[in-house]
Amino acid sequence: MAQKKTYWEMQKSFWKTPLGIVIWFGALLAILAGGILALNFLGSPYPVIEFFDAEPEFLAPGQSSVLSWRVVGASLVEIDQDIGPVALEGSISISPSEDTIYRLIAVNGSRNRSVELKVSLS
Known part of the structure:
Protein backbone atom coordinates (compact mmCIF):
# COMPACT_ATOMS: atom_id res chain seq x y z
CA MET A 1 0.00 0.00 0.00
CA ALA A 2 1.42 3.43 -0.99
CA GLN A 3 2.05 5.95 1.70
CA LYS A 4 0.14 9.17 1.47
CA LYS A 5 2.37 12.27 1.12
CA THR A 6 1.97 15.01 3.68
CA TYR A 7 1.21 18.60 2.71
CA TRP A 8 4.87 19.64 3.27
CA GLU A 9 6.24 16.78 1.20
CA MET A 10 3.97 17.83 -1.68
CA GLN A 11 5.08 21.46 -1.34
CA LYS A 12 8.78 20.50 -1.48
CA SER A 13 8.28 18.43 -4.61
CA PHE A 14 6.42 21.28 -6.40
CA TRP A 15 9.58 23.45 -6.37
CA LYS A 16 11.43 20.71 -8.26
CA THR A 17 8.97 20.81 -11.18
CA PRO A 18 9.61 23.08 -14.20
CA LEU A 19 6.76 25.39 -13.19
CA GLY A 20 8.07 25.60 -9.64
CA ILE A 21 11.58 26.44 -10.85
CA VAL A 22 10.24 29.16 -13.18
CA ILE A 23 8.21 30.70 -10.36
CA TRP A 24 11.20 30.56 -8.02
CA PHE A 25 13.52 32.28 -10.52
CA GLY A 26 10.85 34.86 -11.36
CA ALA A 27 10.43 35.72 -7.68
CA LEU A 28 14.21 35.94 -7.24
CA LEU A 29 14.56 38.27 -10.23
CA ALA A 30 11.72 40.47 -9.00
CA ILE A 31 13.36 40.80 -5.60
CA LEU A 32 16.76 41.63 -7.11
CA ALA A 33 15.30 44.11 -9.60
CA GLY A 34 13.28 45.80 -6.86
CA GLY A 35 16.40 46.10 -4.72
CA ILE A 36 18.41 47.65 -7.55
CA LEU A 37 15.63 50.12 -8.35
CA ALA A 38 15.35 51.04 -4.67
CA LEU A 39 19.09 51.69 -4.51
CA ASN A 40 18.89 53.93 -7.58
CA PHE A 41 15.92 55.93 -6.34
CA LEU A 42 16.57 55.98 -2.62
CA GLY A 43 20.35 55.59 -2.45
CA SER A 44 21.29 58.69 -4.43
CA PRO A 45 25.03 58.39 -3.80
CA TYR A 46 27.32 61.37 -3.83
CA PRO A 47 28.75 62.16 -7.26
Whole structure:
Protein backbone atom coordinates (compact mmCIF):
# COMPACT_ATOMS: atom_id res chain seq x y z
CA MET A 1 0.00 0.00 0.00
CA ALA A 2 1.42 3.43 -0.99
CA GLN A 3 2.05 5.95 1.70
CA LYS A 4 0.14 9.17 1.47
CA LYS A 5 2.37 12.27 1.12
CA THR A 6 1.97 15.01 3.68
CA TYR A 7 1.21 18.60 2.71
CA TRP A 8 4.87 19.64 3.27
CA GLU A 9 6.24 16.78 1.20
CA MET A 10 3.97 17.83 -1.68
CA GLN A 11 5.08 21.46 -1.34
CA LYS A 12 8.78 20.50 -1.48
CA SER A 13 8.28 18.43 -4.61
CA PHE A 14 6.42 21.28 -6.40
CA TRP A 15 9.58 23.45 -6.37
CA LYS A 16 11.43 20.71 -8.26
CA THR A 17 8.97 20.81 -11.18
CA PRO A 18 9.61 23.08 -14.20
CA LEU A 19 6.76 25.39 -13.19
CA GLY A 20 8.07 25.60 -9.64
CA ILE A 21 11.58 26.44 -10.85
CA VAL A 22 10.24 29.16 -13.18
CA ILE A 23 8.21 30.70 -10.36
CA TRP A 24 11.20 30.56 -8.02
CA PHE A 25 13.52 32.28 -10.52
CA GLY A 26 10.85 34.86 -11.36
CA ALA A 27 10.43 35.72 -7.68
CA LEU A 28 14.21 35.94 -7.24
CA LEU A 29 14.56 38.27 -10.23
CA ALA A 30 11.72 40.47 -9.00
CA ILE A 31 13.36 40.80 -5.60
CA LEU A 32 16.76 41.63 -7.11
CA ALA A 33 15.30 44.11 -9.60
CA GLY A 34 13.28 45.80 -6.86
CA GLY A 35 16.40 46.10 -4.72
CA ILE A 36 18.41 47.65 -7.55
CA LEU A 37 15.63 50.12 -8.35
CA ALA A 38 15.35 51.04 -4.67
CA LEU A 39 19.09 51.69 -4.51
CA ASN A 40 18.89 53.93 -7.58
CA PHE A 41 15.92 55.93 -6.34
CA LEU A 42 16.57 55.98 -2.62
CA GLY A 43 20.35 55.59 -2.45
CA SER A 44 21.29 58.69 -4.43
CA PRO A 45 25.03 58.39 -3.80
CA TYR A 46 27.32 61.37 -3.83
CA PRO A 47 28.75 62.16 -7.26
CA VAL A 48 32.46 61.58 -7.79
CA ILE A 49 34.67 64.25 -9.35
CA GLU A 50 37.46 62.23 -10.92
CA PHE A 51 39.45 65.31 -11.96
CA PHE A 52 39.19 69.03 -12.62
CA ASP A 53 42.34 70.49 -14.20
CA ALA A 54 43.61 73.54 -16.02
CA GLU A 55 46.37 73.37 -18.62
CA PRO A 56 48.29 75.57 -18.13
CA GLU A 57 47.45 76.77 -14.63
CA PHE A 58 49.73 79.81 -14.89
CA LEU A 59 49.21 82.16 -17.83
CA ALA A 60 50.70 85.29 -19.27
CA PRO A 61 48.13 88.06 -19.88
CA GLY A 62 46.17 87.38 -23.09
CA GLN A 63 46.89 83.64 -23.13
CA SER A 64 44.21 80.99 -22.80
CA SER A 65 43.97 77.82 -20.74
CA VAL A 66 41.88 74.68 -21.10
CA LEU A 67 39.72 73.48 -18.20
CA SER A 68 39.01 69.75 -18.31
CA TRP A 69 36.97 67.53 -16.01
CA ARG A 70 35.31 64.16 -15.53
CA VAL A 71 32.43 63.46 -13.12
CA VAL A 72 30.65 60.18 -12.38
CA GLY A 73 27.19 59.75 -10.87
CA ALA A 74 25.87 63.29 -11.21
CA SER A 75 22.59 64.49 -12.64
CA LEU A 76 23.92 68.06 -13.07
CA VAL A 77 27.43 69.49 -13.45
CA GLU A 78 28.12 73.23 -13.45
CA ILE A 79 31.16 75.48 -13.54
CA ASP A 80 30.83 78.95 -12.10
CA GLN A 81 32.34 82.17 -13.52
CA ASP A 82 29.50 82.37 -16.08
CA ILE A 83 30.32 79.02 -17.72
CA GLY A 84 27.17 77.26 -16.46
CA PRO A 85 25.94 73.69 -16.97
CA VAL A 86 28.35 71.30 -18.70
CA ALA A 87 28.51 67.60 -19.63
CA LEU A 88 29.78 64.96 -17.20
CA GLU A 89 33.07 64.96 -19.09
CA GLY A 90 34.60 67.64 -21.24
CA SER A 91 36.88 70.60 -21.69
CA ILE A 92 36.54 74.30 -22.40
CA SER A 93 38.95 77.06 -23.32
CA ILE A 94 39.11 80.09 -21.02
CA SER A 95 40.95 83.43 -21.18
CA PRO A 96 40.77 85.09 -17.75
CA SER A 97 41.83 88.72 -17.41
CA GLU A 98 42.92 88.24 -13.78
CA ASP A 99 43.60 85.45 -11.27
CA THR A 100 40.36 83.46 -11.19
CA ILE A 101 39.04 80.63 -9.07
CA TYR A 102 36.77 78.22 -10.97
CA ARG A 103 34.43 75.95 -9.04
CA LEU A 104 33.02 72.74 -10.51
CA ILE A 105 29.81 71.63 -8.78
CA ALA A 106 28.41 68.11 -9.28
CA VAL A 107 24.86 67.44 -8.05
CA ASN A 108 22.96 64.17 -7.61
CA GLY A 109 19.56 64.65 -5.98
CA SER A 110 20.11 66.51 -2.74
CA ARG A 111 23.79 65.54 -2.56
CA ASN A 112 26.59 67.49 -4.16
CA ARG A 113 30.34 67.81 -4.35
CA SER A 114 32.48 70.67 -5.50
CA VAL A 115 36.12 71.40 -6.19
CA GLU A 116 37.93 74.67 -6.85
CA LEU A 117 40.77 75.40 -9.22
CA LYS A 118 42.76 78.63 -9.44
CA VAL A 119 44.08 79.90 -12.77
CA SER A 120 46.72 82.57 -12.20
CA LEU A 121 48.22 85.24 -14.41
CA SER A 122 51.96 85.65 -14.14
